[in-house]
Amino acid sequence: MRMDAFLTLFTILVSSPAVHAQSTDVAASDFDGSGRVDFLDFLDFSGAFGKTSEQDGFDAKFDLNGSATVDFSDFLIFANNFGKSTTEESGTFLYVSDIVQNRVEAVDISTNLSIPSRAFSVSFPRGLTLGPQAGLVYVANLDSLQAYDETGSFVFGIRLTEVENPVTGTPAAPSGFKVRVNAAETLAFVTETAAGAVEFIDLTTRTSLGQVAVGFDPGGMILSPDESTLYVGLRTDHIAVVDVPTRTKVDSIFTGTTAINKITLSTDGATLYTATATPDEGHASGSLIQIVAIDVASRAVVDSLQISDPVDLVDQVLELAANPAGGSLLVTLFKTAPAEEGSLNFATFVGELLVISLPNLELANTITIGEQAAGFGISPDGTTAFVSGSEELTSGVFSIFVVDLASGTRLSQLPIVIQSATEFIFQSTKQVIDQLSRLANILIVP
Structure with a gap:
């Protein structure tokens, strides 16, 4: 396909908010079967544009109106479907704000598909x-x-x-x-x-x-x-x-x-939780990191749990939140720990999601996210956590990882590229499923 024709089609696609054309099944325009008509489908279509049934390389799936030619009429049909999902919205959405890309993205968490119509800059x-x-x-x-x-x-x-x-x-x-x-x-x-x-x-x-x-x-x-x-x-x-x-x-x-x-409150409203850093020469980082529980009525600290390791060079709590289903507190901890290989001494980066049981502060599980773990959100039913992090900090790639809290397993990533997640919010009346796969500041909506 000629570059000038490609650019013309692309300009029409991105600049026309509503292209009126013959209606067709949205799935027919989802050429790669991803569940959404997106830019990858446009690239496939542009490669087939202009071909007729008499030419080598003609593929009937791009001939959306059945005219035996992949022409502008087919493009109008494709443009009408662009950005749509092949399945109906479930009514359960996750919103994520990306502070670097200046965007708020939306994902239907029951289908693992982004919803462009709900996203905004x-x-x-x-x-x-x-x-x-x-x-x-x-x-x-x-x-x-x-x-x-x-x-x-x-x-x-x-x-x-x-x-x-x-x-x-x-x-x-x-x-x-x-x-x-x-x-x-x-x-x-x-x-x-x-x-x-x-x-x-x-x-x-x-x-x-x-x-x-x-x-x-x-x-x-x-x-x-x-x-x-x-x-x-x-x-x-x-x-x-x-x-x-x-x-x-x-x-x-x-x-x-x-x-x-950062603070959070127990589901019954009786206890506040936060993290503290106490100077401590016995820790390589210089600080002892604790999660503390505060009785709201008496305004007194009633329990604490040390989560830092004395050998860690750095320990940093990035976020904490009480599970809306009750019974646990989640904390993301980023740490730098000493390591050695042969005669070489170096530091390793570890990002963890800690699951702390309540009402007594006891460490129930430690789930490794990667080399970084930062902000996170918990689904309304309390079964799933969405954690911002990176598997490898030097890659510069940050994702939203989906964690099953019952098994303590990191399942997948959300399919959205996020540079820096700041917050997670949910609005949902339906159960979150575990097929989610990449995102940044998050909110769920029914």
């Missing part, structure tokens, strides 16, 4: 959550909170409050990080690292209600079951407690030592 998506009422996907980026509907269309955006740099007196760099919304979808909460604050946003009037100062480097946050209290993880020795009705920081829960700014 957004600048620097750091936080991601789902509105339980309107079904909007909320994205926190550097300077705003944005909302998108189920077609991937932009609905509205709200600029975050600017703050001054206390040293220079000039505007500080915007720094929206994580976002959460209440059950009624009337309030949104956005952590902002530069301001050391949580911004309250009225989703009814789509205006900011102001910031609540909470402390250094706020990250993860979680609402109490009755939604009267917001707990905010800080990169310091305490967790901030914010009263939602009055928008006031009312207390601090001390963790005993420096914590990561």
Whole structure:
């Protein structure tokens, strides 16, 4: 096929949102049988374009209208099917935000197929959550909170409050990080690292209600079951407690030592969990890493579990979350450990998913993801984890690995290329199956 003809077809394909043509079975345009009409099918079609039944190399499967010639009429039919799946959507979706590629991707997790109609582009998506009422996907980026509907269309955006740099007196760099919304979808909460604050946003009037100062480097946050209290993880020795009705920081829960700014809450709302790093010369890394349990009622640390190895050169907790089905806590741990081969000494990189049983903190399973394990999400039924990681860091390739929690087995990868996953969110009423195969910041939707 001539290059100018190829470019013409490709330009029409990507620039025409709706090409009206004769209707045909979507599966007929899925030439490679992948379950989706995509760019690989376009490449196959372009190679056959222009051929007639009298020529060598003619393949009738590309002659979609049966005219004995693969021509522009066939292309219009193909273009009408481009991006579609050969199966109906199951209603169970996984959303993933990629902070490097500035995209939010969507996957139907029952068919292992991406859903282009739900995906969208957004600048620097750091936080991601789902509105339980309107079904909007909320994205926190550097300077705003944005909302998108189920077609991937932009609905509205709200600029975050600017703050001054206390040293220079000039505007500080915007720094929206994580976002959460209440059950009624009337309030949104956005952590902002530069301001050391949580911004309250009225989703009814789509205006900011102001910031609540909470402390250094706020990250993860979680609402109490009755939604009267917001707990905010800080990169310091305490967790901030914010009263939602009055928008006031009312207390601090001390963790005993420096914590990561990620927190989670037990399914009954009685226990908070975070990870701490205590200086310890007995550890090669200089720190003893623990998971700590905090009783919400008494504000006291009631249990802890050491997860670092004294010989490790680096130990870093990237994420932790309570299993929505109850009974366990999941933690991703990245570590650098010493190794030797013959007379050579070197360091190995290991990314693990730890399964910790509850209510007592006991290590139940360690699942190796690769050389890196970072953010993750857990399916609503608690059977499957989706973990961002890399099998080999030097490759620069990051994927979303699917882990069966019952067997402790890494099953496959999601079929989407992701550069850097920041968060996982789920919306689903159906069981996740184990055929998933590559993705970044994740959310599931029914």
